[in-house]
Amino acid sequence: MLSLMSQSDYLSDEVFGLEQERLFGRLWIFAALKQLLARPDSFATRTIGGVPLLLQNCGGVIRAFENQCLHRQMPLQWEDYGERPLVCRYHGWAYDDQGAPRHIPGRDEIYRYDEAEAGSLRLRQFAVECVGNLVFVNLDENPMPISGQFSAGLLERLAAVSGAFDNEVIHSRIAAKYNWKLNFENVLDGNHVRYLHPRTFMPFMQPGNGKEAALPSIDPGEIDKCRLQDLSYESRAVFKVAKRPWHDNVERFGTEDVYYNFFLYPNVNFISVAGNIFLIQQFNPLAPAKTEIGFSLMTARKRRRIPASAALLWAHLCGEKAVLDEDIIALEALQAGLHPGGQAARHGVYEKQLMMNHAIYRRMLGAEGT
Amino acid sequence: MSRGLLLIGYGGLFDAVSAQTPGNWVGRTMEKLALTADDAMSPPEGLLEPYAPQDWDLLAAVGQDGMNFIRLALFSHAKQRGFKFESFIHSSAVIDPTAKIGENCFVAENAVVGPHARVGYNTAIGARSILGVRTVVDTSAWIGAACTLGATSRVGANSVVDAGVIIADGVSVGKQVVLQIARTYDRDVPDRTYHHSLFDRPVRIYA
Structure with missing residues:
Protein backbone atom coordinates (compact mmCIF):
# COMPACT_ATOMS: atom_id res chain seq x y z
CA MET A 1 0.00 0.00 0.00
CA LEU A 2 1.44 3.30 -1.11
CA SER A 3 2.00 5.78 1.68
CA LEU A 4 0.01 8.99 1.74
CA MET A 5 3.24 10.79 2.58
CA SER A 6 5.68 12.05 0.00
CA GLN A 7 9.39 12.44 0.68
CA SER A 8 8.90 16.21 0.50
CA ASP A 9 6.78 15.99 3.63
CA TYR A 10 10.01 15.27 5.49
CA LEU A 11 12.10 17.90 3.71
CA SER A 12 10.05 20.96 2.95
CA ASP A 13 10.17 24.20 4.94
CA GLU A 14 6.65 24.94 3.77
CA VAL A 15 5.29 21.66 5.13
CA PHE A 16 7.20 22.22 8.35
CA GLY A 17 5.54 25.63 8.73
CA LEU A 18 2.12 24.10 8.18
CA GLU A 19 2.80 21.40 10.77
CA GLN A 20 3.83 24.00 13.32
CA GLU A 21 0.63 25.91 12.71
CA ARG A 22 -1.93 23.18 12.14
CA LEU A 23 -0.66 20.32 14.26
CA PHE A 24 1.42 21.85 17.02
CA GLY A 25 -0.63 25.04 17.01
CA ARG A 26 -3.92 23.18 17.44
CA LEU A 27 -3.31 19.87 19.20
CA TRP A 28 -2.72 19.16 22.87
CA ILE A 29 1.01 18.70 23.23
CA PHE A 30 2.73 17.14 26.23
CA ALA A 31 4.67 19.93 27.93
CA ALA A 32 5.90 18.97 31.40
CA LEU A 33 5.66 16.66 34.39
CA LYS A 34 3.24 17.86 37.01
CA GLN A 35 5.14 16.33 39.91
CA LEU A 36 7.99 18.74 39.15
CA LEU A 37 5.61 21.69 39.24
CA ALA A 38 4.16 21.01 42.67
CA ARG A 39 6.00 23.65 44.70
CA PRO A 40 5.20 27.38 44.62
CA ASP A 41 7.13 29.08 41.81
CA SER A 42 8.27 25.79 40.32
CA PHE A 43 8.39 26.03 36.53
CA ALA A 44 9.17 24.25 33.29
CA THR A 45 10.12 25.70 29.93
CA ARG A 46 9.41 24.29 26.48
CA THR A 47 9.06 25.30 22.86
CA ILE A 48 5.91 24.11 21.12
CA GLY A 49 4.99 25.07 17.58
CA GLY A 50 7.90 27.49 17.60
CA VAL A 51 6.51 29.32 20.63
CA PRO A 52 8.70 29.47 23.75
CA LEU A 53 6.54 28.45 26.67
CA LEU A 54 6.74 28.70 30.38
CA LEU A 55 4.69 26.56 32.74
CA GLN A 56 4.64 28.05 36.19
CA ASN A 57 3.04 27.07 39.45
CA CYS A 58 1.07 30.23 40.20
CA GLY A 59 -0.35 29.89 43.68
CA GLY A 60 -1.04 26.20 43.19
CA VAL A 61 -2.38 26.53 39.64
CA ILE A 62 -0.21 25.55 36.67
CA ARG A 63 -0.38 28.21 34.01
CA ALA A 64 1.25 28.33 30.59
CA PHE A 65 2.62 31.67 29.39
CA GLU A 66 4.71 32.72 26.46
CA ASN A 67 8.23 32.67 27.85
CA GLN A 68 9.13 36.19 26.79
CA CYS A 69 9.28 39.26 28.95
CA LEU A 70 6.95 41.94 27.57
CA HIS A 71 9.74 44.48 27.74
CA ARG A 72 12.49 43.08 25.49
CA GLN A 73 11.51 39.40 24.86
CA MET A 74 14.06 37.96 27.27
CA PRO A 75 12.99 34.46 28.42
CA LEU A 76 11.49 34.77 31.89
CA GLN A 77 12.75 31.37 32.92
CA TRP A 78 15.78 29.72 31.39
CA GLU A 79 16.17 26.19 32.69
CA ASP A 80 14.12 23.15 31.64
CA TYR A 81 12.78 22.77 35.18
CA GLY A 82 13.38 24.90 38.24
CA GLU A 83 11.93 26.93 41.07
CA ARG A 84 11.99 30.69 40.79
CA PRO A 85 9.47 33.57 40.89
CA LEU A 86 8.19 35.04 37.65
CA VAL A 87 10.76 37.82 37.42
CA CYS A 88 12.80 38.75 34.36
CA ARG A 89 16.54 38.55 34.96
CA TYR A 90 17.24 41.22 32.36
CA HIS A 91 15.53 44.33 33.81
CA GLY A 92 13.68 43.00 36.83
CA TRP A 93 10.09 43.02 35.58
CA ALA A 94 8.01 40.92 37.97
CA TYR A 95 4.72 39.28 36.96
CA ASP A 96 1.64 38.23 38.88
CA ASP A 97 -0.25 34.93 38.66
CA GLN A 98 -2.21 36.14 35.66
CA GLY A 99 0.85 37.21 33.69
CA ALA A 100 0.44 40.96 34.26
CA PRO A 101 3.45 42.97 35.42
CA ARG A 102 3.11 43.52 39.16
CA HIS A 103 6.31 45.52 39.39
CA ILE A 104 8.35 47.34 36.76
CA PRO A 105 11.43 48.84 38.38
CA GLY A 106 11.57 52.54 37.47
CA ARG A 107 8.23 52.42 35.67
CA ASP A 108 7.45 56.09 36.28
CA GLU A 109 11.01 57.34 35.90
CA ILE A 110 12.49 55.50 32.94
CA TYR A 111 9.58 53.82 31.15
CA ARG A 112 6.85 56.42 31.67
CA TYR A 113 4.03 54.11 30.56
CA ASP A 114 0.66 55.73 31.04
CA GLU A 115 -2.03 53.84 32.95
CA ALA A 116 -3.69 52.60 29.76
CA GLU A 117 -0.48 51.16 28.36
CA ALA A 118 0.59 49.71 31.69
CA GLY A 119 -2.85 48.14 32.16
CA SER A 120 -2.76 46.49 28.77
CA LEU A 121 0.44 44.58 29.50
CA ARG A 122 -0.14 40.87 29.92
CA LEU A 123 1.78 37.76 28.95
CA ARG A 124 0.12 35.55 26.34
CA GLN A 125 -1.48 32.65 28.16
CA PHE A 126 -2.36 29.23 26.80
CA ALA A 127 -4.72 26.40 27.74
CA VAL A 128 -3.40 23.75 30.14
CA GLU A 129 -4.77 20.30 30.94
CA CYS A 130 -3.30 17.92 33.51
CA VAL A 131 -3.83 14.19 33.05
CA GLY A 132 -2.35 12.56 36.12
CA ASN A 133 1.22 13.82 36.14
CA LEU A 134 1.21 14.69 32.44
CA VAL A 135 0.74 18.36 31.66
CA PHE A 136 -0.50 19.22 28.18
CA VAL A 137 -0.65 22.63 26.55
CA ASN A 138 -2.73 23.81 23.61
CA LEU A 139 -1.69 26.96 21.74
CA ASP A 140 -5.04 27.41 20.00
CA GLU A 141 -7.13 30.38 21.16
CA ASN A 142 -10.15 28.08 21.04
CA PRO A 143 -8.66 24.73 21.93
CA MET A 144 -10.51 21.53 21.23
CA PRO A 145 -11.41 19.49 24.31
CA ILE A 146 -8.57 17.15 25.18
CA SER A 147 -11.09 14.31 24.92
CA GLY A 148 -11.29 15.13 21.23
CA GLN A 149 -7.67 14.06 20.90
CA PHE A 150 -7.39 11.24 23.44
CA SER A 151 -10.20 8.78 24.18
CA ALA A 152 -11.77 8.75 27.63
CA GLY A 153 -10.36 5.29 28.25
CA LEU A 154 -6.84 6.37 27.32
CA LEU A 155 -7.05 9.51 29.46
CA GLU A 156 -8.07 7.34 32.40
CA ARG A 157 -5.12 5.00 31.82
CA LEU A 158 -2.66 7.86 31.43
CA ALA A 159 -3.87 9.40 34.68
CA ALA A 160 -3.48 6.08 36.49
CA VAL A 161 -0.06 5.18 35.09
CA SER A 162 1.46 8.64 35.43
CA GLY A 163 0.02 8.84 38.94
CA ALA A 164 2.63 6.26 39.87
CA PHE A 165 5.57 8.52 38.87
CA ASP A 166 8.19 9.34 41.45
CA ASN A 167 9.18 12.97 42.05
CA GLU A 168 12.79 12.41 41.12
CA VAL A 169 13.24 12.68 37.35
CA ILE A 170 16.30 12.47 35.14
CA HIS A 171 15.85 14.63 32.08
CA SER A 172 17.73 15.50 28.92
CA ARG A 173 17.24 16.76 25.39
CA ILE A 174 18.99 15.09 22.48
CA ALA A 175 19.54 16.56 19.02
CA ALA A 176 18.99 14.43 15.92
CA LYS A 177 19.30 15.24 12.23
CA TYR A 178 16.01 13.95 10.88
CA ASN A 179 12.38 14.91 10.63
CA TRP A 180 10.38 14.46 13.84
CA LYS A 181 7.77 12.31 12.07
CA LEU A 182 10.36 9.65 11.32
CA ASN A 183 10.89 9.06 15.02
CA PHE A 184 7.19 8.81 15.85
CA GLU A 185 6.71 6.46 12.89
CA ASN A 186 9.69 4.45 14.11
CA VAL A 187 8.19 3.82 17.55
CA LEU A 188 4.89 2.84 15.95
CA ASP A 189 6.76 0.24 13.91
CA GLY A 190 7.53 -2.61 16.30
CA ASN A 191 8.89 -4.69 13.45
CA HIS A 192 12.15 -2.74 13.38
CA VAL A 193 13.20 -3.83 16.87
CA ARG A 194 14.68 -7.19 15.90
CA TYR A 195 16.74 -5.57 13.14
CA LEU A 196 17.95 -2.33 14.72
CA HIS A 197 18.12 -3.44 18.35
CA PRO A 198 19.10 -7.13 18.33
CA ARG A 199 21.35 -6.77 21.37
CA THR A 200 20.06 -3.77 23.30
CA PHE A 201 16.32 -4.29 23.30
CA MET A 202 15.30 -7.48 21.55
CA PRO A 203 16.77 -9.82 24.21
CA PHE A 204 14.24 -8.49 26.72
CA MET A 205 11.26 -9.27 24.54
CA GLN A 206 9.81 -12.71 25.18
CA PRO A 207 10.58 -15.15 22.34
CA GLY A 208 8.13 -14.83 19.53
CA ASN A 209 6.37 -12.00 21.22
CA GLY A 210 4.85 -9.74 18.62
CA LYS A 211 5.29 -12.23 15.79
CA GLU A 212 2.14 -14.10 16.66
CA ALA A 213 0.06 -11.02 17.41
CA ALA A 214 -2.97 -11.01 15.17
CA LEU A 215 -2.32 -8.69 12.26
CA PRO A 216 -5.02 -6.11 11.76
CA SER A 217 -7.21 -6.42 8.73
CA ILE A 218 -7.56 -3.25 6.73
CA ASP A 219 -10.89 -2.25 5.34
CA PRO A 220 -10.13 0.14 2.47
CA GLY A 221 -12.49 2.77 3.86
CA GLU A 222 -11.30 2.32 7.40
CA ILE A 223 -8.18 4.41 7.05
CA ASP A 224 -10.17 7.29 5.60
CA LYS A 225 -12.74 7.09 8.38
CA CYS A 226 -10.30 6.99 11.29
CA ARG A 227 -10.56 9.66 13.96
CA LEU A 228 -7.93 11.70 15.73
CA GLN A 229 -8.51 9.67 18.93
CA ASP A 230 -7.55 6.48 17.09
CA LEU A 231 -3.97 7.68 16.76
CA SER A 232 -3.20 7.57 20.47
CA TYR A 233 -3.36 4.22 22.20
CA GLU A 234 -1.74 1.76 24.56
CA SER A 235 -0.10 -1.54 23.71
CA ARG A 236 1.59 -4.15 25.89
CA ALA A 237 4.19 -6.81 25.34
CA VAL A 238 5.43 -9.52 27.67
CA PHE A 239 8.87 -8.56 28.88
CA LYS A 240 11.71 -10.28 30.70
CA VAL A 241 12.07 -8.34 33.91
CA ALA A 242 15.15 -9.02 36.00
CA LYS A 243 14.27 -8.59 39.65
CA ARG A 244 16.36 -5.86 41.30
CA PRO A 245 16.59 -5.08 45.01
CA TRP A 246 15.32 -1.52 44.45
CA HIS A 247 12.04 -2.86 43.05
CA ASP A 248 10.98 -3.59 46.64
CA ASN A 249 11.40 0.08 47.48
CA VAL A 250 8.90 1.45 44.94
CA GLU A 251 5.15 1.27 44.56
CA ARG A 252 5.06 -0.50 41.24
CA PHE A 253 2.24 0.29 38.83
CA GLY A 254 0.32 -2.94 38.23
CA THR A 255 1.59 -6.42 38.82
CA GLU A 256 2.42 -7.77 35.38
CA ASP A 257 5.86 -8.18 33.85
CA VAL A 258 4.90 -6.28 30.75
CA TYR A 259 6.26 -3.48 28.65
CA TYR A 260 3.61 -0.77 28.62
CA ASN A 261 3.79 1.32 25.49
CA PHE A 262 1.70 4.45 24.99
CA PHE A 263 1.63 6.37 21.74
CA LEU A 264 0.35 9.90 22.12
CA TYR A 265 -0.19 11.67 18.82
CA PRO A 266 1.53 13.67 17.51
CA ASN A 267 4.93 13.17 19.12
CA VAL A 268 5.11 11.25 22.40
CA ASN A 269 6.07 7.69 23.16
CA PHE A 270 5.66 6.86 26.82
CA ILE A 271 6.79 3.46 28.06
CA SER A 272 7.05 1.62 31.32
CA VAL A 273 8.99 -1.50 32.09
CA ALA A 274 6.74 -3.54 34.38
CA GLY A 275 5.45 -0.44 36.15
CA ASN A 276 8.81 -0.03 37.92
CA ILE A 277 10.41 2.49 35.62
CA PHE A 278 8.96 5.00 33.17
CA LEU A 279 10.37 6.81 30.17
CA ILE A 280 8.75 9.61 28.20
CA GLN A 281 10.36 10.37 24.88
CA GLN A 282 9.06 13.25 22.83
CA PHE A 283 10.07 14.13 19.29
CA ASN A 284 10.09 17.89 19.06
CA PRO A 285 10.38 19.45 15.61
CA LEU A 286 13.06 22.12 15.26
CA ALA A 287 13.36 22.20 11.46
CA PRO A 288 12.43 19.83 8.60
CA ALA A 289 15.56 17.75 9.22
CA LYS A 290 16.18 18.61 12.85
CA THR A 291 14.48 17.06 15.86
CA GLU A 292 15.09 17.39 19.56
CA ILE A 293 14.20 14.33 21.58
CA GLY A 294 13.04 15.06 25.09
CA PHE A 295 13.94 12.23 27.45
CA SER A 296 12.45 12.07 30.96
CA LEU A 297 12.90 8.95 33.07
CA MET A 298 11.74 8.12 36.58
CA THR A 299 10.99 5.17 38.81
CA ALA A 300 7.63 4.38 40.33
CA ARG A 301 6.99 6.35 43.53
CA LYS A 302 9.42 5.38 46.23
CA ARG A 303 8.16 3.75 49.39
CA ARG A 304 11.41 4.52 51.10
CA ARG A 305 14.57 6.38 50.25
CA ILE A 306 16.88 4.74 47.73
CA PRO A 307 20.34 6.14 48.54
CA ALA A 308 21.71 5.29 45.11
CA SER A 309 18.70 6.61 43.19
CA ALA A 310 20.87 9.00 41.17
CA ALA A 311 23.04 6.12 40.00
CA LEU A 312 19.95 4.06 39.25
CA LEU A 313 18.33 6.76 37.11
CA TRP A 314 21.58 7.56 35.34
CA ALA A 315 22.25 3.89 34.51
CA HIS A 316 18.74 3.41 33.12
CA LEU A 317 18.96 6.59 31.10
CA CYS A 318 22.25 5.47 29.55
CA GLY A 319 20.66 2.12 28.66
CA GLU A 320 17.70 3.84 26.97
CA LYS A 321 20.05 6.22 25.19
CA ALA A 322 21.99 3.29 23.77
CA VAL A 323 18.76 2.03 22.18
CA LEU A 324 17.87 5.52 20.95
CA ASP A 325 21.31 5.94 19.40
CA GLU A 326 20.69 2.88 17.25
CA ASP A 327 17.51 4.53 16.00
CA ILE A 328 19.23 7.88 15.50
CA ILE A 329 21.96 6.38 13.32
CA ALA A 330 19.39 4.63 11.14
CA LEU A 331 16.94 7.52 10.93
CA GLU A 332 19.66 10.04 10.12
CA ALA A 333 20.72 7.76 7.27
CA LEU A 334 17.11 7.54 6.13
CA GLN A 335 16.68 11.32 6.26
CA ALA A 336 19.94 11.94 4.42
CA GLY A 337 18.71 9.87 1.47
CA LEU A 338 15.31 11.51 1.09
CA HIS A 339 14.77 13.69 -1.95
CA PRO A 340 11.72 15.41 -3.44
CA GLY A 341 11.61 13.11 -6.45
CA GLY A 342 11.84 9.93 -4.38
CA GLN A 343 9.11 7.30 -4.26
CA ALA A 344 6.54 7.16 -1.49
CA ALA A 345 6.91 4.39 1.10
CA ARG A 346 5.07 1.08 0.69
CA HIS A 347 3.31 -0.08 3.80
CA GLY A 348 2.26 -3.54 4.88
CA VAL A 349 -0.79 -4.62 6.81
CA TYR A 350 1.05 -4.42 10.12
CA GLU A 351 1.51 -0.69 9.58
CA LYS A 352 -2.17 0.12 9.85
CA GLN A 353 -1.59 2.53 12.73
CA LEU A 354 1.01 4.35 10.67
CA MET A 355 -1.35 4.67 7.76
CA MET A 356 -4.08 6.08 10.00
CA ASN A 357 -1.51 8.50 11.30
CA HIS A 358 -0.79 9.70 7.80
CA ALA A 359 -4.47 10.00 6.90
CA ILE A 360 -5.13 12.28 9.87
CA TYR A 361 -1.95 14.21 9.16
CA ARG A 362 -3.12 14.87 5.60
CA ARG A 363 -6.52 15.93 6.86
CA MET A 364 -5.09 18.29 9.46
CA LEU A 365 -2.61 19.91 7.14
CA GLY A 366 -5.33 20.40 4.52
CA ALA A 367 -5.04 20.85 0.79
CA GLU A 368 -1.92 22.97 1.09
CA GLY A 369 0.04 19.96 2.29
CA THR A 370 2.15 18.44 -0.43
CA MET B 1 50.94 -8.53 67.10
CA SER B 2 49.89 -6.15 64.29
CA ARG B 3 46.36 -6.17 63.02
CA GLY B 4 45.63 -8.05 59.83
CA LEU B 5 44.57 -6.32 56.65
CA LEU B 6 41.59 -7.61 54.70
CA LEU B 7 41.27 -6.45 51.11
CA ILE B 8 37.73 -6.92 49.91
CA GLY B 9 36.07 -6.02 46.63
CA TYR B 10 36.09 -6.83 42.92
CA GLY B 11 37.15 -5.46 39.57
CA GLY B 12 40.08 -3.37 38.40
CA LEU B 13 40.71 -1.46 41.60
CA PHE B 14 40.67 -4.65 43.65
CA ASP B 15 43.11 -6.28 41.23
CA ALA B 16 45.40 -3.25 41.16
CA VAL B 17 45.58 -2.98 44.94
CA SER B 18 46.01 -6.76 45.27
CA ALA B 19 49.14 -6.55 43.19
CA GLN B 20 50.82 -3.93 45.37
CA THR B 21 52.00 -3.58 48.96
CA PRO B 22 52.62 -0.03 50.16
CA GLY B 23 55.40 0.43 52.69
CA ASN B 24 53.06 0.89 55.64
CA TRP B 25 51.48 -2.50 54.96
CA VAL B 26 54.74 -4.46 55.01
CA GLY B 27 54.82 -7.08 57.72
CA ARG B 28 51.06 -7.25 58.15
CA THR B 29 49.05 -10.37 57.51
CA MET B 30 47.01 -9.71 54.39
CA GLU B 31 43.99 -11.60 53.12
CA LYS B 32 42.02 -11.01 49.97
CA LEU B 33 38.31 -11.60 49.64
CA ALA B 34 37.11 -11.35 46.04
CA LEU B 35 33.40 -10.67 45.70
CA THR B 36 30.85 -10.54 42.92
CA ALA B 37 29.36 -7.16 42.08
CA ASP B 38 25.99 -8.30 43.46
CA ASP B 39 27.55 -9.33 46.78
CA ALA B 40 29.36 -6.03 47.03
CA MET B 41 26.15 -4.13 46.33
CA SER B 42 24.09 -6.09 48.85
CA PRO B 43 26.63 -7.80 51.11
CA PRO B 44 25.21 -11.06 52.46
CA GLU B 45 24.90 -11.48 56.21
CA GLY B 46 27.86 -13.42 57.46
CA LEU B 47 30.20 -12.12 54.77
CA LEU B 48 32.66 -10.80 57.35
CA GLU B 49 31.93 -13.30 60.12
CA PRO B 50 35.29 -15.08 59.81
CA TYR B 51 37.05 -11.81 60.63
CA ALA B 52 36.91 -10.11 64.02
CA PRO B 53 36.90 -6.28 63.92
CA GLN B 54 39.46 -6.20 66.77
CA ASP B 55 41.95 -8.20 64.66
CA TRP B 56 41.42 -6.92 61.14
CA ASP B 57 41.42 -3.59 59.29
CA LEU B 58 39.62 -3.43 55.99
CA LEU B 59 40.12 -1.93 52.58
CA ALA B 60 36.99 -2.03 50.41
CA ALA B 61 38.29 -1.83 46.84
CA VAL B 62 35.52 -1.29 44.32
CA GLY B 63 35.70 1.08 41.35
CA GLN B 64 33.26 3.81 40.36
CA ASP B 65 30.43 1.35 39.57
CA GLY B 66 27.02 2.71 40.50
CA MET B 67 28.55 6.15 41.04
CA ASN B 68 30.61 4.76 43.93
CA PHE B 69 27.51 3.60 45.77
CA ILE B 70 28.60 -0.04 45.55
CA ARG B 71 31.90 0.75 47.28
CA LEU B 72 29.92 2.81 49.81
CA ALA B 73 27.51 -0.08 50.42
CA LEU B 74 30.40 -2.41 51.17
CA PHE B 75 32.13 0.22 53.31
CA SER B 76 28.93 0.88 55.28
CA HIS B 77 28.28 -2.83 55.75
CA ALA B 78 31.69 -3.30 57.38
CA LYS B 79 31.55 -0.03 59.29
CA GLN B 80 28.28 -1.04 60.92
CA ARG B 81 30.01 -4.20 62.10
CA GLY B 82 32.71 -2.26 63.85
CA PHE B 83 35.55 -2.51 61.35
CA LYS B 84 38.16 0.17 60.90
CA PHE B 85 39.64 0.95 57.51
CA GLU B 86 43.04 1.49 56.00
Missing part, protein backbone atom coordinates in the same frame (compact mmCIF):
# COMPACT_ATOMS: atom_id res chain seq x y z
CA SER B 87 43.77 3.65 52.98
CA PHE B 88 45.94 2.73 50.04
CA ILE B 89 48.55 5.38 49.31
CA HIS B 90 50.92 4.44 46.50
CA SER B 91 54.55 4.88 47.47
CA SER B 92 55.09 7.32 44.56
CA ALA B 93 52.17 9.57 45.54
CA VAL B 94 53.07 12.92 47.05
CA ILE B 95 50.86 13.96 49.94
CA ASP B 96 51.49 17.33 51.53
CA PRO B 97 51.85 16.95 55.31
CA THR B 98 49.01 19.44 55.84
CA ALA B 99 46.60 17.49 53.62
CA LYS B 100 44.02 15.18 55.19
CA ILE B 101 42.94 11.89 53.69
CA GLY B 102 40.05 9.90 55.10
CA GLU B 103 39.76 6.15 55.62
CA ASN B 104 39.27 3.66 52.82
CA CYS B 105 40.81 6.03 50.29
CA PHE B 106 42.96 5.16 47.30
CA VAL B 107 45.70 7.44 46.07
CA ALA B 108 47.34 5.97 42.98
CA GLU B 109 50.86 6.30 41.61
CA ASN B 110 52.32 9.76 41.13
CA ALA B 111 49.19 11.51 42.37
CA VAL B 112 49.79 14.80 44.17
CA VAL B 113 47.64 16.03 47.04
CA GLY B 114 48.45 19.66 47.76
CA PRO B 115 48.71 21.69 50.95
CA HIS B 116 45.57 21.76 53.12
CA ALA B 117 43.66 19.64 50.61
CA ARG B 118 41.04 17.29 52.06
CA VAL B 119 39.91 13.94 50.73
CA GLY B 120 36.81 12.46 52.36
CA TYR B 121 36.51 8.80 53.26
CA ASN B 122 35.98 6.10 50.65
CA THR B 123 37.34 8.23 47.79
CA ALA B 124 39.77 7.31 45.03
CA ILE B 125 42.34 9.61 43.45
CA GLY B 126 43.70 8.34 40.13
CA ALA B 127 47.26 8.07 38.92
CA ARG B 128 49.00 11.37 38.05
CA SER B 129 46.06 13.43 39.28
CA ILE B 130 46.76 16.68 41.07
CA LEU B 131 44.73 18.22 43.86
CA GLY B 132 45.64 21.87 44.36
CA VAL B 133 45.95 23.96 47.48
CA ARG B 134 42.87 23.63 49.72
CA THR B 135 41.04 21.45 47.19
CA VAL B 136 38.27 19.38 48.76
CA VAL B 137 37.08 16.04 47.44
CA ASP B 138 34.12 14.80 49.42
CA THR B 139 33.28 11.24 50.49
CA SER B 140 32.84 8.27 48.14
CA ALA B 141 34.02 10.25 45.12
CA TRP B 142 36.09 9.06 42.19
CA ILE B 143 38.82 11.12 40.57
CA GLY B 144 40.17 9.33 37.50
CA ALA B 145 43.71 9.36 36.15
CA ALA B 146 45.47 12.55 35.10
CA CYS B 147 42.88 14.98 36.45
CA THR B 148 43.74 18.44 37.70
CA LEU B 149 41.59 19.88 40.46
CA GLY B 150 42.45 23.54 40.86
CA ALA B 151 43.15 25.35 44.09
CA THR B 152 40.11 25.65 46.39
CA SER B 153 37.95 23.67 43.96
CA ARG B 154 35.48 21.17 45.40
CA VAL B 155 34.03 17.86 44.27
CA GLY B 156 30.90 16.60 46.02
CA ALA B 157 30.08 13.21 47.47
CA ASN B 158 29.64 10.26 45.12
CA SER B 159 30.73 12.27 42.11
CA VAL B 160 32.71 10.68 39.30
CA VAL B 161 35.38 12.80 37.65
CA ASP B 162 36.76 10.78 34.78
CA ALA B 163 40.27 10.72 33.37
CA GLY B 164 41.76 13.91 32.03
CA VAL B 165 39.23 16.32 33.49
CA ILE B 166 40.44 19.73 34.62
CA ILE B 167 38.46 21.63 37.23
CA ALA B 168 39.43 25.26 37.35
CA ASP B 169 40.49 27.03 40.55
CA GLY B 170 37.59 27.74 42.88
CA VAL B 171 35.01 25.78 40.89
CA SER B 172 32.51 23.77 42.87
CA VAL B 173 31.27 20.46 41.49
CA GLY B 174 28.15 19.22 43.28
CA LYS B 175 27.34 15.84 44.70
CA GLN B 176 26.42 12.83 42.55
CA VAL B 177 27.81 14.49 39.44
CA VAL B 178 29.44 12.71 36.50
CA LEU B 179 32.10 14.58 34.51
CA GLN B 180 33.02 12.03 31.86
CA ILE B 181 34.03 14.45 29.11
CA ALA B 182 37.72 15.33 29.42
CA ARG B 183 37.76 19.11 29.27
CA THR B 184 38.12 22.10 31.54
CA TYR B 185 35.14 22.84 33.75
CA ASP B 186 35.35 26.50 34.65
CA ARG B 187 31.85 27.03 36.04
CA ASP B 188 30.17 25.45 39.04
CA VAL B 189 28.34 22.20 38.28
CA PRO B 190 25.05 21.70 40.16
CA ASP B 191 24.29 18.53 42.12
CA ARG B 192 23.17 15.54 40.06
CA THR B 193 24.35 16.82 36.70
CA TYR B 194 25.88 14.52 34.09
CA HIS B 195 28.33 15.68 31.44
CA HIS B 196 28.74 12.58 29.31
CA SER B 197 29.68 11.97 25.69
CA LEU B 198 26.47 9.97 25.21
CA PHE B 199 24.55 13.23 25.54
CA ASP B 200 25.23 16.44 23.67
CA ARG B 201 24.05 18.60 26.55
CA PRO B 202 24.21 18.09 30.31
CA VAL B 203 21.66 15.74 31.84
CA ARG B 204 20.04 16.75 35.13
CA ILE B 205 18.05 15.07 37.85
CA TYR B 206 15.17 17.24 39.02
CA ALA B 207 13.08 16.61 42.12
